[in-house]
Amino acid sequence: MLTRPRTLQCSIDRDGRTGVGADPVSSPLRQEAILREVRRNGSVNVTRIAAELGVSVMTVRRDIAVLAHHGLVTRVYGGAILPRTKPAPRGSGTTVSGRSRTLVLGMVAPCRSAYYREVIGGVQVAAEGTGSRLMLGVSAYGDERPQVEDMLSAGVDGLLLTPRPDTLRSAEGAAWIRELPVPVVIVERRPEPAAGLDQLERVASDHARGTVQALRHLVELGHRRVGLLASATPTAVWISRGFDISRAIFTLAAGTPCVADHVAYDFAAVDAFIDALVATGTTAVVAHPDEQAALLVQRVRARGLAVPDDLAVIAYDDDLASLAEIPLTAVAPARYAVGRLAATRLVQRLREGSRHVVQESLLLPRLAVRASTSTRFLPGIDLSDPSTAL
The missing domain is CATH 3.40.50.2300 (Response regulator)
Structure with missing residues (x-):
């Protein structure tokens, strides 16, 4: 068990633990107790000493990191041990001998x-x-x-x-x-x-700006009634923001269907979305992710509508967009x-x-233009040509 630190700044029992109603153990006292335990036993276990001190394991890890930074202990799996050699300060990337240290x-x-x-x-x-x-x-x-x-x-x-x-x-x-x-x-x-x-x-x-790129491309093609169909993902939040920004920038028509919390592979919901597209005269859609865009194109074509003549579609992600039956124009985040x-x-x-x-x-993501928005991409054209990326 831990012995009581010599200089007390809060109420701690003789084993170094906080008493009922006592203030939490301060950082210097915790570090002193940890260091004393390492020097006495040669090592310390973070889970056990956290329980002894009445603090979280994360707090003890932070204290050990401070001690390791000053070369007083060496961090190991599950705790700390006496320093084998005096290390360089954390973040230097070198040892005391000047050799590079593997981070x-x-x-x-x-x-x-x-x-x-x-x-x-x-x-x-x-x-x-x-x-x-x-x-x-x-x-x-x-x-x-x-x-x-x-x-x-x-x-x-x-x-x-x-x-x-x-x-x-x-x-x-x-x-x-x-x-x-x-x-x-x-x-x-x-x-x-x-x-x-x-x-x-x-x-x-910057998914919001990536979406603005997509809408700019559609506006340049003459579209003013644009819809949004996005599955509920962390990316969809920023796509939705970019869509709202684009509406204001390009003064797009109001009343088009916009869904930012779609449940993936809900065919009935996709069909209802297409009904709304037809009813509002919407001529273009941004869809996320690629699978959702491909499904939308399939369902649209099953109704006898042509892509891109009747409905232009831009996918957001570009994981699989180029492999669709009608290669999809897509926003491609710079993931790598x-x-x-x-x-x-x-x-x-x-x-x-x-x-x-x-x-x-x-x-900033890039926009890869393919056949789902432009009829100039006919069979035989190399869609992987870098010149097709805007």
Whole structure:
């Protein structure tokens, strides 16, 4: 058990635990208790000492990170041990001998088909280029904290996180991210100001501007009545914002069907959406994701309508759009570039330490024009030609 620290700034019992009604143990006292435990036993377990001190495991990890930064302990899986050698300060990327130290980058991302595979691919290339190692965890849009805890226990130097959107809307939801003991870069998310994550780097696609690009293309083709059909995804929120911005910029007609919370593969809902398109005289649609756009085209053609003559369609994501029976014009987020830049920024943050300037980087998607909006893309034309990208 822990012995009582010599200098007390709050009410703690003889084992170092806070008593009922006592103030929480201050950071210096916690760190003193952790260091004493390591020196006495040669190691400390984060779960046990967190229970002893009456604080969260994350708080103890943060304290251990501070001690490791000053070379007083070495972080290991599940806790800390006595330092083997005196390390360089965290973020320097070198040892005391001057040799380069391999940084370990932890990444927790949703499991979402090709989209995040491309982001991860960009991270891998950046990690290899900087001599870093990537450790990957998948959240499947669930609670990311178990994967983050595992990575911290394994000793990652920094984290690339794609949290659930609701986590980034309030200070309460984002509290655990603010308490992380290592530098963090938020990937493909844009935290709300209320989340209090202003000091965290973030790299994301500018989906709102990507949508404006799509609407601009349709307007240039003469369309003024444009609809929106988007499945409920984190991306759909920004597509919807971009759609509203475009309506104002291009003075598009009101009253067209706009759905931003569609349930994927709901055929009845798609048919009802098409009914609304016909009833309102809508001549173009932005659909997200690609599968939704392809399904919409299939159902439209089944009614005897022609694409793009009767209805122009732009897909948002460009995972599979080029493979559709009628190749789909699509907005393509720069997924690979997002991953590469995010990893590069994290390594810069680790190496520069307090000198690093926090940045928010929004990468503009590109528009790949194909047959679903333009009749000039006839069979025989090479649709992969770079000149078709706007």
